[in-house]
Amino acid sequence: MNTTVKENARVGEKYYYTKHRSGLDIYLIPKKMSSAYALFCTRYGAVDNCFKLEGDAEFTRVPDGIAHYLEHKMFENEDGIDTFARFAKYGASANAFTSMDVTAYLFKCTENFSENLEILLDYVTHPYFTPETVEKEQGIIAQEIRGREDWPEIAQYRNLLNALYKDSQTKLNVAGTVESIREITAETLYKCYEVFYNLSNMFLCVSGDVTMEEVLAVADKMLPVKEEKKIVRHYNEEGKDIVKKYVEDAFEVAKPMFLVGIKDVAKCESKREETKRGLAMQLITETLFGYSSEFAVEVYESGLIDELDAGYHRGNTGAHFTFGGESDDIDAAYKKFVDYMEEVKANGLDEEAFERARRMRYASYVRSFETTDIAETFAMSLIKNIDWFDIGALMAEITVEDANALVRELFEEEYYVLSVINPLAKEEE
Amino acid sequence: MQISRKEIFDGIALTAVKTDKFKFNRIFIDFIVPLTHEHAAENALFADVLTRGTEKYPGLLAVQKKLSSLYGADIDSYVGTSGEAHIITIYAKLIKDKYTLGGESITAALNELLAEVITKPQTENGVFLSEYVESEKEKLINDIAAQINDKDSFALHRAIELMCANEAWGVSEFGKAEDVEKITPASLFEHYKYLLSHAQIEVFTVGEFPEGAEEALVRELFADTARGEVPDYSTKIIKTVEKVKTIREHQELKQGKLVLGFRTGIGGYEEDYDVLRVLNCVFGSGTQSKLFLNVREKLSLCYHCSSRIYTKGVMMVTSGIEVKNYEKAKNEILFQLDEIRNGNISETEISSAKKRLRNAMLSVSDSPEALHSWYANNRIFGITDTPEEIIAKTEAVTKEQLVAAAQKIALDTEYFLCGTEGKV
Numbered sequence: 020m021n022t023t024v025k026e027n028a029r030v031g032e033k034y035y036y037t038k039h040r041s042g043l044d045i046y047l048i049p050k051k052m053s054s055a056y057a058l059f060c061t062r063y064g065a066v067d068n069c070f071k072l073e074g075d076a077e078f079t080r081v082p083d084g085i086a087h088y089l090e091h092k093m094f095e096n097e098d099g100i101d102t103f104a105r106f107a108k109y110g111a112s113a114n115a116f117t118s119m120d121v122t123a124y125l126f127k128c129t130e131n132f133s134e135n136l137e138i139l140l141d142y143v144t145h146p147y148f149t150p151e152t153v154e155k156e157q158g159i160i161a162q163e164i165r166g167r168e169d170w171p172e173i174a175q176y177r178n179l180l181n182a183l184y185k186d187s188q189t190k191l192n193v194a195g196t197v198e199s200i201r202e203i204t205a206e207t208l209y210k211c212y213e214v215f216y217n218l219s220n221m222f223l224c225v226s227g228d229v230t231m232e233e234v235l236a237v238a239d240k241m242l243p244v245k246e247e248k249k250i251v252r253h254y255n256e257e258g259k260d261i262v263k264k265y266v267e268d269a270f271e272v273a274k275p276m277f278l279v280g281i282k283d284v285a286k287c288e289s290k291r292e293e294t295k296r297g298l299a300m301q302l303i304t305e306t307l308f309g310y311s312s313e314f315a316v317e318v319y320e321s322g323l324i325d326e327l328d329a330g331y332h333r334g335n336t337g338a339h340f341t342f343g344g345e346s347d348d349i350d351a352a353y354k355k356f357v358d359y360m361e362e363v364k365a366n367g368l369d370e371e372a373f374e375r376a377r378r379m380r381y382a383s384y385v386r387s388f389e390t391t392d393i394a395e396t397f398a399m400s401l402i403k404n405i406d407w408f409d410i411g412a413l414m415a416e417i418t419v420e421d422a423n424a425l426v427r428e429l430f431e432e433e434y435y436v437l438s439v440i441n442p443l444a445k446e447e448e
Numbered sequence: 449m450q451i452s453r454k455e456i457f458d459g460i461a462l463t464a465v466k467t468d469k470f471k472f473n474r475i476f477i478d479f480i481v482p483l484t485h486e487h488a489a490e491n492a493l494f495a496d497v498l499t500r501g502t503e504k505y506p507g508l509l510a511v512q513k514k515l516s517s518l519y520g521a522d523i524d525s526y527v528g529t530s531g532e533a534h535i536i537t538i539y540a541k542l543i544k545d546k547y548t549l550g551g552e553s554i555t556a557a558l559n560e561l562l563a564e565v566i567t568k569p570q571t572e573n574g575v576f577l578s579e580y581v582e583s584e585k586e587k588l589i590n591d592i593a594a595q596i597n598d599k600d601s602f603a604l605h606r607a608i609e610l611m612c613a614n615e616a617w618g619v620s621e622f623g624k625a626e627d628v629e630k631i632t633p634a635s636l637f638e639h640y641k642y643l644l645s646h647a648q649i650e651v652f653t654v655g656e657f658p659e660g661a662e663e664a665l666v667r668e669l670f671a672d673t674a675r676g677e678v679p680d681y682s683t684k685i686i687k688t689v690e691k692v693k694t695i696r697e698h699q700e701l702k703q704g705k706l707v708l709g710f711r712t713g714i715g716g717y718e719e720d721y722d723v724l725r726v727l728n729c730v731f732g733s734g735t736q737s738k739l740f741l742n743v744r745e746k747l748s749l750c751y752h753c754s755s756r757i758y759t760k761g762v763m764m765v766t767s768g769i770e771v772k773n774y775e776k777a778k779n780e781i782l783f784q785l786d787e788i789r790n791g792n793i794s795e796t797e798i799s800s801a802k803k804r805l806r807n808a809m810l811s812v813s814d815s816p817e818a819l820h821s822w823y824a825n826n827r828i829f830g831i832t833d834t835p836e837e838i839i840a841k842t843e844a845v846t847k848e849q850l851v852a853a854a855q856k857i858a859l860d861t862e863y864f865l866c867g868t869e870g871k872v
Contacts, residue, residue, distance in 0.1 A: 029547070030471070030547065051469070052814045053810050053811060053813055053814050054810070101741075103735035103740075104796075106735075107734075107735070107803065107804065108800065108803070110800075110804060110806055110807040111807065112807060112808075127807075127811070129810035130806075130807070155748055157748070158749065159745075159748050159751055162751040162768055162769065162770070163751035165703040165768070165770075166703050166752075168702040169599045170598075171597055271596060271699045272594070272596065272597045273590065273594040273595075273597060309516070310515075311509075311513050315512075316508050319508065345594075375520075378517075378519045378549065379519060381519070382519035382520050382547075383520065385471050385472075385543055385547045388471060389469075389471045390470075443700055
């Protein structure tokens with residue numbers, strides 16, 4: 020096994036990479052900090068609901084929310100000892116999360132790194148559940164889902180995705196619904212596990228005061244060498260057309276909330292081009308809507324829009340830009356946004372503002388390396404097949420012309436979707 | 449990492465953490481005053497007005513443009529409480545010179561801007577600009593109303609407000625909308641002057657600054673300020689409960705938000721607070737705790753159920769549950785506390801709790817924000833221990849001490865926020 024090293028001298032950081040004989044990709048970002056952070060990830064998330072192994076005749080379609088359900092059940096062990104209890108013995112704080120494209124198992128610790136890593140590699144490679152234990156989890160996950168349903172921002176975002184996307188799995192709810200999780204059985208959980216928890220579909224990412232030798236010693240001991248499996252995923256095609264122009268909902272909130280969404284369905288020639296497109300959108304967002312933009316200052320001072328927030332989200336099945344906030348006059352806020360984008364399309368971005376935005380984004384890139392949380396940033400970037408260490412240099416390559424062209428391509432009013440949360444009318448006592 | 453604290457002026461001290469661990473340098477300026485109904489709104493508002501414009505950088509756009517030219521440096525503020533002390537923090541955060549793209553030096557420019565913001569606000573007729581004050585009042589009133597948007601946090605704060613209705617701790621750090629309404633540019637300016645001269649001011653820096661730069665900044669900020677007496681911001685600890693309050697309120701909700709408020713009787717001033725830190729981990733903080741293992745894992749009643757202790761001598765338990773499971777969940781939480789009172793605590797539970805604390809304490813030095821909050825919040829209660837010193841104290845805690853502490857804990861308030869189906 021060969022270990023390679025990659026350095027980013029500008030930010031003063033480096034990482035080591037080894038392809039372990041088990042097929043697992045291992046990354047280590049050394050940092051002299053008290054706390055170490057390790058994430059064991061599989062390239063498997065909510066969007067992977069239709070798949071087969073290479074050579075299989077038929078695709079398998081599984082209930083929504085199953086990747087997340089499986090994550091919960093991985094904490095159970097055959098000997099009956101809960102995984103959390105095993106970590107507690109060494110004082111590590113352990114957790115896991117599932118998103119659209121990834122399931123990650125993680126711990127943070129200040130001592131006994133190797134012992135904790137051993138537990139992590141062990142429990143994630145040893146599934147154990149029975150129909151009874153699967154059943155028992157329903158109540159817990161149902162409350163997780165219900166709790167999220169009480170968040171107006173989440174409802175607003177979910178409504179937006181459902182109005183933006185016709186077919187793409189991008190619109191799926193990570194945890195599924197209270198109804199869909201009832202269809203999940205131990206058998207389907209095992210099936211998903213066998214397909215997606217193959218070490219060649221996984222990677223380990225570590226940051227801390229740790230050496231590659233320490234990590235490899237544990238990997239050698241714990242990881243079985245198994246045959247590589249080639250996964251075929253079926254992602255639904257998504258075109259430019261939207262489902263609905265306007266969606267609304269009502270909650271007990273103080274002020275009306277709104278979120279505008281615009282889908283980006285363009286296909287990029289290469290991963291590098293796709294990465295640059297995402298970075299260009301970040302620079303555009305910062306230039307046009309950042310704290311120091313004239314637009315943000317104007318709507319703040321006039322009080323038209325509070326809690327202004329804009330961003331670009333890219334996953335493996337879809338990408339979209341969002342712009343939102345709170346406003347007592349949603350029509351005026353929406354019009355303000357539409358007119359502003361038309362003006363920017365006509366006149367182009369302010370070059371000075373664009374350069375300031377580039378420096379701001381660069382500074383927050385540097386900041387991402389401050390703590391061992393870089394392990395997570397790095398891992399989430401790997402899921403999209405992007406090397407986080409290249410981001411700073413790629414950001415420098417984007418020109419204002421690139422950005423202007425992108426603005427003109429993406430911002431067409433007929434494809435905008437507006438999602439609104441209205442305050443519930445107060446009931447008379 | 450080197451930490452030193454020095455009193456520079458009367459009631460104005462500098463704590464400097466020298467470390468090369470981080471990519472950014474940070475400066476926190478804490479204004480500490482008692483939390484009171486009368487002044488909470490003014491305390492919450494003044495810093496927002498300061499960041500709207502200065503003599504040299506009039507207007508928000510000028511301030512923000514200057515910040516963005518400094519690699520998106522931050523100067524901002526937030527308010528919080530520690531016990532019954534109200535803390536208004538103005539902070540600055542800036543990339544270190546050695547990481548700028550051209551190696552240019554920007555540190556001095558940020559310090560200058562920070563000094564401007566704090567000491568040279570834009571004024572008219574000797575007071576704050578009425579335009580800024582009115583606009584920030586409206587935003588603060590909005591923020592106060594918007595607390596209802598986050599249901600879990602709303603339920604917790606509402607429970608605290610009801611539980612401590614007659615205590616300073618029940619006052620919201622943002623004040624009340626009707627008190628914000630009453631503020632005028634003149635009254636706010638007067639309050640700002642009062643804070644400069646009377647608040648306990650703790651400046652906290654983390655990073656690599658040129659030798660003596662931190663102290664020079666503090667001197668520049670406050671040299672012209674005449675200092676008066678700092679008001680008493682100590683916390684009153686209530687030790688007993690006369691009658692349990694039971695309150696149920698309703699909103700349109702999918703899940704019920706349960707909050708149980710307890711009096712521990714042990715405030716941040718007391719030695720036994722370290723016993724409480726361990727007890728809290730045994731009872732309800734973390735995945736090794738009794739609440740997680742029983743209310744969630746064993747009974748599948750919830751996704752989250754946890755406890756938190758406060759230096760006020762209070763412990764709060766929160767959970768999100770189905771409305772019909774209210775009694776079941778509440779009884780299980782109370783039963784688990786009884787288990788501790790009865791000494792049903794295993795050695796593993798105690799050692800796991802201590803290891804969890806140890807891990808948390810050892811992690812403090814990895815985050816500038818955690819360092820600031822550790823030293824700032826503890827100092828209010830006269831605790832000057834380092835995280836390592838607290839580890840030693842918590843590791844010495846015995847089962848008998850846990851049982852004795854648990855026996856002093858008394859339920860004070862049961863609060864349930866739920867949908868209309870839960871109306872009784």
